[in-house]
Amino acid sequence: MKKKLLKNLTPPPLKLVSPLDMPEKLNLQLTVKSSPDELKTVREFVETAARQFGFSRLDIEKIVLATDEACSNIMRHGYDSEPTHAIDISIVTNGRKFTVTLDDNGKSYDLRAHPLPEMKDYFAEHRKGGLGIKIIQMVMDEVDYQTTPAKNRLILTKHLPDVAA
Amino acid sequence: MATFVSNIRTLEKSAVIDLVGDLDAHTSVQLERAIQDLIDKKQHNLIINFSKLNYISSAGLGVFMAFIDDVRSKGGDIKFSNMPDKIFQVFDLLGFPMLYEIYTDEKEAVEKFNASAA
Numbered sequence: 001m002k003k004k005l006l007k008n009l010t011p012p013p014l015k016l017v018s019p020l021d022m023p024e025k026l027n028l029q030l031t032v033k034s035s036p037d038e039l040k041t042v043r044e045f046v047e048t049a050a051r052q053f054g055f056s057r058l059d060i061e062k063i064v065l066a067t068d069e070a071c072s073n074i075m076r077h078g079y080d081s082e083p084t085h086a087i088d089i090s091i092v093t094n095g096r097k098f099t100v101t102l103d104d105n106g107k108s109y110d111l112r113a114h115p116l117p118e119m120k121d122y123f124a125e126h127r128k129g130g131l132g133i134k135i136i137q138m139v140m141d142e143v144d145y146q147t148t149p150a151k152n153r154l155i156l157t158k159h160l161p162d163v164a165a
Numbered sequence: 166m167a168t169f170v171s172n173i174r175t176l177e178k179s180a181v182i183d184l185v186g187d188l189d190a191h192t193s194v195q196l197e198r199a200i201q202d203l204i205d206k207k208q209h210n211l212i213i214n215f216s217k218l219n220y221i222s223s224a225g226l227g228v229f230m231a232f233i234d235d236v237r238s239k240g241g242d243i244k245f246s247n248m249p250d251k252i253f254q255v256f257d258l259l260g261f262p263m264l265y266e267i268y269t270d271e272k273e274a275v276e277k278f279n280a281s282a283a
Contacts, residue, residue: 036191039167043187043220061251068222074188119260127230131223131259138258 023054023160026093030128034075034106035083042071042089046100049091052097054160061137062156067100069132070111070154078106078152096160101153109135111154171183171199179210179238179278181271184218188225196228204232209241219267221255229265244278246271280282 023065030045032038046067047073071087079085088103092132122131142157170185178204184278186272188196198223213229215221233243246268256262268274 036189039189039191040187043189052197058252058254061254063253065222072222072224076190106167123260123264131226135223135255135258140220 017037017077022095023093024052026053026091026098028091030089032071032087032089033083034085034087035102036072038077038087039068039071042117043068043159046091048100051092055098055158056161063098063100063156066139066156067102069135070102070156073109074102074104074106074152074154075113075131077109078104080107087120091094096162098158098160100156103151103153103157105151108152110147112143112145166232169195171196172282173199173203176212176233176271176275177279179192179212179275180208181212181214181275183214183216186218186240187220188228189222190224193224193228196225200228200232200242204239209239211241212224212237212271212274212278213243214244214247215246215249216250218249218252221252223259226256226259226261235262242266242278244268244274246274 008147026049028045028049030042032042043064043097046064047060050063055063065162067089071089074087075081085106090101090103092099092101114132116137117127128143136156138155142155143160144155146153146155153157168187172183172185174181174183182196182199182203184196186192200211200254211232219225229243236243244266245256248267253267256265256267266274266277267279
């Protein structure tokens, strides 16, 4: 009985990992309207790319969430909930670095300067909203923001963890 | 295409709201309306069943924050149940388990409400 079981065990496929092994290179673009019903499309776009790049399920969920929060903020605050403007989203990877760039022409807001609420105070005051920026800062490795007269650019970066030896 | 649906069931002294789909900045308005309707009908024992929820963002969390003071001041509560891991992770990230009771099964939340209203 035991023998039979052992016989049926197929060894996992041999995977050679070398420092030269790099995840797939991605360069993807998506433009959506500043309407919240586009958020699902945004999430699917980011999810597909992050999965293709090789992130774990947990990291995929984090990147999707951060991008959704960033887009929601642009729609609501940058564009004052006017649904007809554009948000250009690009995903570019470099080595193990996965970068989501969001360009818009709305009001600029450098979320890096936004005071992050202490959750204890937040709950004590029962404030509504304002948690999106905190989420973005918590789940992404780098958050960068550039503004020019032409556009605002939010750059969200996450690194693919090194392959365990 | 509907990306979010909320269904309401009455279980003993509680209203159970089943969330289905994605709860984001677009769909959270629907949930806000559904909860407001229940409160208007004097139902303050609310159980949110997350078993069929696929996604939640801060807009969804904001809905629960918006009503929690109101229902608690009226002797009720908003209790959470049947939360899939990926949904719990978002709540946990921001420390929401400090403020809300989370149950594995909705029955436990129903019993808790029954006991408190006895």
